[in-house]
Amino acid sequence: MNTISDRLLGWILTVGGLLGGVAAFVLVVEKIALLRDPSYTPSCSINPILSCGSVMSTPQAAAFGFPNPLLGVALFPLVVATGVAVLGGVRLPRWWWLGLQAGTLLGVVFVHWLIVQSLYRIGALCPYCMVVWIVTIVMFSGTTLRNIGHGVLPFPDAWRAPVAALHTAIPVAWLLVLTALIGQAFWTYWRTLL
Amino acid sequence: MNPQRTKARKAVAKARQQGISTNLKITIGMVVAAVVVLATALVIGRAGDGTPVPAAARDDSHRISTAADGRVTVVEFLDFECAACGAAYPGVERLRADYGNSITYVVRYFPIASHPNAYTSAHAAEAAARQGAFEPMYRKLFDNQRAWGGQRQDRTETFIGYARELGLDSEKFRADMADPAVDARVRAEADDGVRLGVQGTPTFFVNGVEYEPDALKQAIDQALSR
Numbered sequence: 001m002n003t004i005s006d007r008l009l010g011w012i013l014t015v016g017g018l019l020g021g022v023a024a025f026v027l028v029v030e031k032i033a034l035l036r037d038p039s040y041t042p043s044c045s046i047n048p049i050l051s052c053g054s055v056m057s058t059p060q061a062a063a064f065g066f067p068n069p070l071l072g073v074a075l076f077p078l079v080v081a082t083g084v085a086v087l088g089g090v091r092l093p094r095w096w097w098l099g100l101q102a103g104t105l106l107g108v109v110f111v112h113w114l115i116v117q118s119l120y121r122i123g124a125l126c127p128y129c130m131v132v133w134i135v136t137i138v139m140f141s142g143t144t145l146r147n148i149g150h151g152v153l154p155f156p157d158a159w160r161a162p163v164a165a166l167h168t169a170i171p172v173a174w175l176l177v178l179t180a181l182i183g184q185a186f187w188t189y190w191r192t193l194l
Numbered sequence: 195m196n197p198q199r200t201k202a203r204k205a206v207a208k209a210r211q212q213g214i215s216t217n218l219k220i221t222i223g224m225v226v227a228a229v230v231v232l233a234t235a236l237v238i239g240r241a242g243d244g245t246p247v248p249a250a251a252r253d254d255s256h257r258i259s260t261a262a263d264g265r266v267t268v269v270e271f272l273d274f275e276c277a278a279c280g281a282a283y284p285g286v287e288r289l290r291a292d293y294g295n296s297i298t299y300v301v302r303y304f305p306i307a308s309h310p311n312a313y314t315s316a317h318a319a320e321a322a323a324r325q326g327a328f329e330p331m332y333r334k335l336f337d338n339q340r341a342w343g344g345q346r347q348d349r350t351e352t353f354i355g356y357a358r359e360l361g362l363d364s365e366k367f368r369a370d371m372a373d374p375a376v377d378a379r380v381r382a383e384a385d386d387g388v389r390l391g392v393q394g395t396p397t398f399f400v401n402g403v404e405y406e407p408d409a410l411k412q413a414i415d416q417a418l419s420r
Contacts, residue, residue: 039277054308059346123307169220176228183235 003149003164004142006086012142013083016135017076023131024072030128031056031067044127049186052126060117068114072132075103079139097143097152104140111136115178119185134175141171248386250399251300255383256319258329259290259299266297266417268410269399271304271387274315274332276395280339282407289411297414301332303383304395311342311349314371316380318353321370325362334360 030042034056045053055061061068082100085092111133118125147153149164183190250269251257261267270286272279290299303319305312315335322331334356335342342349350371357367370376387397391404398405400413 051308054306058308166217166220169217169224172221173224176224179228180231183232 003161004146004167006089006146008167009142009146010083010085010087013079013139014087015083016139016142017079017081017083020072020132020135020139021076021080023128023135024069024076027052027056027069027126027128028067028073031069046127049124050127051124052128054124055118055122055126055129058117058122060114060122063110063113068110069132075107078103094152097147097150100143101147101153104136104143107136108140115181119181123185125182125186133178137174137178138171141174142167145170248389250390250402251298251302252386255300255302256323256328256332257298257300258332259293259297260295261298262295264298265420266414267300267399267401268297268414269300269302269402271302271383271390271392271395271397271399273304273306273309273312273395274319274335274339275309275312275343276306277339277343278394279396280336280343282396283336283339285407289414293414296418301328302387303380304387304392304397305380305384306395309343310346313377313380314349314353315342317371317376318350318356318367320376320379321367321373322357322360322362324370324376325357325366327357327360327362330360331356 026043030044030052033040034042034053040053042053042056045051056067064071079100082092082096114129115133118129144153145164145167148155148160151160155163251267255269268289270282272282286299290297303316305316307313319328319331319335322328335353338356342352350368353371354364354368358364390399396407398407398410400410401417403413405413
């Protein structure tokens with residue numbers, strides 16, 4: 001049956017990893033600028049809602065005691081390398097895919113914690129962070145569906161193919177739910193843009 | 195053998211096609227549904243926007259100066275923890291002293307959620323207002339902004355201390371700070387601000403028209419000479 005192709009997954013990992021890496025890198029640079037000059041306004045602080053300055057200076061922005069984007073700077077390049085290898089036709093071992101599965105799973109869990117914090121605790125959106133949310137969700141879906149389709153992950157065999165076939169429907173549904181939550185959380189703000 | 199193989203290949207291709215179409219169908223269906231929902235929300239939002247933009251000041255807004263003739267009303271949307279508001283505060287005090295009772299000066303809440311005590315400080319001002327001490331608390335909060343602002347810990351106790359210094363009933367003050375009605379009032383003011391197009395603090399209105407802080411004096415003079 002039809003599952004996510006290596007070609008598509010390769011592109012998802014390459015492009016997603018690059019976007020995520022660039023976003024994380026910019027956040028680190030902005031964080032340094034903010035540390036040097038506390039009155040510095042980051043390039044993405046547009047107004048009280050769209051503002052990475054206020055998000056970056058919260059305790060949640062350093063969940064493990066150091067700025068979160070350092071994780072992205074270190075780890076997104078791994079994903080890019082995997083994507084490029086897949087595009088180049090390299091057959092990666094099963095343990096590599098399991099590793100990528102574990103990594104993207106941890107990433108997606110962490111990103112959802114950050115989403116909850118951003119939407120319901122901090123009350124502001126940081127555009128670069130949202131790039132990371134989106135690529136992490138897409139890369140996790142792609143990797144998981146690929147691993148289900150290729151039998152890397154344990155899954156009921158009868159459901160394997162039908163689920164793996166939904167390789168665009170699942171991430172799109174996921175992102176639409178996220179969009180709805182963002183829309184609801186900041187509705188009074190979006191209204192003013194109408 | 196050969197025809198059979200082509201047949202098998204065709205079946206696989208067909209299955210593949212069907213698979214793609216199911217996935218794509220669901221995907222497109224969801225996107226279309228989302229667009230429809232969004233469009234509906236926009237239409238309803240617009241209809242909701244048909245309710246007129248609120249006046250910059252409401253009858254129950256906090257006035258820290260009141261004009262005898264009521265011709266000129268200055269409204270400031272502020273956040274007690276915002277550094278720019280703290281920087282504007284001495285100028286506002288001078289302005290109020292200069293114009294005396296020829297202008298009405300209204301202060302409205304617009305807490306910026308990224309400031310840890312933005313809401314707490316607004317609650318403190320509102321709790322003081324319940325004991326008729328909005329202006330003293332407003333002064334107290336700005337005079338001491340550097341002492342309590344910009345830090346992560348909750349400043350409720352600091353504000354209760356201020357209330358005590360101002361001679362307020364501190365137990366009532368403590369209860370009022372936690373009163374959901376106080377929070378609702380603060381949020382309602384901020385909602386008014388959002389509807390008026392306030393995007394940051396401080397934002398000033400002179401007779402309902404927004405002005406930059408630098409242009410405030412000129413705007414007031416103009417309105418007074420009219």
